[in-house]
Amino acid sequence: MTILENYELAKQAYNKWGVDVDEAINTLKKVAISIHCWQGDDINGFEVNPSELSGGIDVTGNYPGKATSPKELRQDLEKALSLIPGKHRVNLHSIYAETDGVVVDRDQLLPKHFENWVEWAKKQGIGLDFNPTLFSHPKAEEGLTLSHPNREIRQFWINHCIACRKIGEYFGKELSTPALTNIWIPDGYKDIPSDRLTPRVRLKDSLDQIFADAVDEKYNLDAVESKVFGIGSESYVVGSHEFYIGYALKNNKLCLLDTGHYHPTETVSNKISSLLLYSEKIALHVSRPVRWDSDHVVILDDELREIALEIVRNEALNRVIIGLDFFDASINRVAAWIIGTRNMLKALLYALLTPNDYLRQLQEDGNFTERLALYEEFKTYPFGAVWDYYCEQMGVPIKENWLEEIKLYEKEVLLKR
Template sequence: MTMIQEGYEYAKQAYAKWGINVDEAILGLKRVPISIHCWQGDDIAGFEVDAQELSGGIDVTGDYPGKAETPEQLRSDLEKALSLIPGTHRVNLHAIYAETDGEIVERDQLEPKHFKNWVEWARQHQLGLDFNPTIFSHPKAADGLTLSHPDPEIREFWINHCIASRKIGEYFGRELGTPCLTNIWIPDGYKDVPSDRMTPRVRLKDSLDRIFAAPIDEAFNVDAIESKLFGLGSESFVVGSHEFYLGYALKNNKLCLLDTGHFHPTETVSNKISSMLLYSDNLALHVSRPVRWDSDHVVTLDDELREIALEIVRNDALDKVMIGLDFFDASINRVAAWTIGTRNMIKALLYAMLTPNDYLKQLQEEGNYTERLTLIEEFKTYPFGAVWDYYCEQNGVPVKEAWLDEVKAYEQGVLGHRGKQEVR
């Protein structure tokens, strides 16, 4: 018996004392897909022929060498990251990752054929695909307004882009046999205090109504809408606030997507999950790590990540919450960033599955807060790491930090030959 197996057997005994079946936990964990965002690999550059400078209150800092510059490079980097992450997952695309064979295709004219290479690749690797219209980094979004713009021609352009995106999402779902989550986020807002908040929101509501009126087979495409508190250039007012989208989603049977960086620093998404699940059958997440603001740092195994996972697991919501990631860090190796963030999301779910949630609920109902706090704290040092190591080994991915050696080798052999910069 290897050390990993010995550690696993010890962990099974420790958790069994509390009625936790570790074997069942890791089987359940393997069935949970994480939607991994492609844009970490190229700093949200995309592959448009007439690509624009990044805008919309989004910024990527750092200049670590080796970023993907072609679709083939990006898919290669994703394959490397996926080989280091246990389980079978999904990949999340933005519209700017279309492949048009050198032809300039405006975003409102995008078609499923421009993503056929992504579908073939996803099918080969048994991956689902999710999608997002790209409503930023474009001349028609230069003033920070899109679906709420006072100019009807600009609104029409973005409405048509979103309709086209939903059709692409439907194509993904039909071709791959798993529904695509198509999520709409816009940067619309004002830098200074507005004199009229209602009119832009009336226009946004009308735009969304027109977008969702276009017929789409919901068996293949799931619509989601994403709020934000503020952004660069929209510090004082964002049209698509949490309250706006929550109301719209509930009234129109759409998914409300919560990005963990899109709220006030004192708010936590984990605290919203149970309330929203009372009124909505499903919801979606973009898990990020805000540092003082929506800075999209790589996800770490911090308290909030564990609380998010606990809220999902202890409320039996693994089949109700669609979990995606959304961070972009150009200061470190991008394949490593994917690997760190995704492995941490999965670790958090495993941690939650290895917690005596039912007993802790009982203690709370009984008012036994002393024992509740005691167990919550003691379980932080239970042999969770031994189960994680076993899970990685069983899924054929490196155990502990051994994956970093593979990333270093990939950096030397592949990433280091991109561009003119030398690998550090």
């Protein structure tokens, strides 16, 4: 059978439950995933005098072909974007600035250092998001930045974050779509602290100073991101979930939830509806923790589907900013982008094809038997036929056929680096 014939049969199956498949596809077309640039070069960046990767972050693997220049990284991103259905975004860290060989410390970064990225984004017709980089730097060697007891070090990082918000604003103005500028810091202690409050007082004060600098929210959205622990901060992290959720709600900032930044028994999907009650928007970094925040490539697992269901069933596609955050150097890095992003989109399509209103009513009626039965049966409905049709409509390869292009790209481009 043809893709169209399979699609028509799938529509019949879903229509039985009141699911408008064409509408689901049209909705998915409008979703933009923010794809993280740092998967392409193992979070090295392009600073003139780069520091060792730090901040409780680790990248494992040495698969050949990683990007070693901005030009190569943009080339790889273009290839990935060409094999992912839809129009998406790219998320940058400040270490991806281009300073023409001149040493520019992070507190001195300016929009001009990202002009090449903006011109490239214009040609691609995509938006850019941004992150200050508060790791892999001599002033972050002690594992403390915005909460550091040394006022001068704190001020350096405050100035860096202020500069980054202005760069995010620049992105928004130039690309006619607001940038999300997200602050994550590695601050914490390896062993049990004798004072948990004081570092958080300093962090709050630092954030207050950062956000006091006027930036137009029409062009830049501010987010803060928590973490439960990292290498070197196993016992205490200053910017905990409780700290940032309180700060975000009180100061009208976006709370960013990273799926790898919680205890193994916690799920981000269970937090989304609660935050949406009190926040106009929230943000996600979707990753796959295996043992801790190990940032494996996103797969279509139960939690990813549940995250997508929470967004869709609560009509929050315009309120939840979805970004990815994983880094795997053990496989082809471009393929990792494609696998992860396509899976995020698959999860959203799966959610859009679920009769959420009917299942909700079953719960309200106390009909838990039918709810569970249908919830499970829909896992084997012809979702794949709809996905194939969507990919064909968007002009990208269906099923695993994109792999052939990546194999050729690896042979002709990546292995020659």
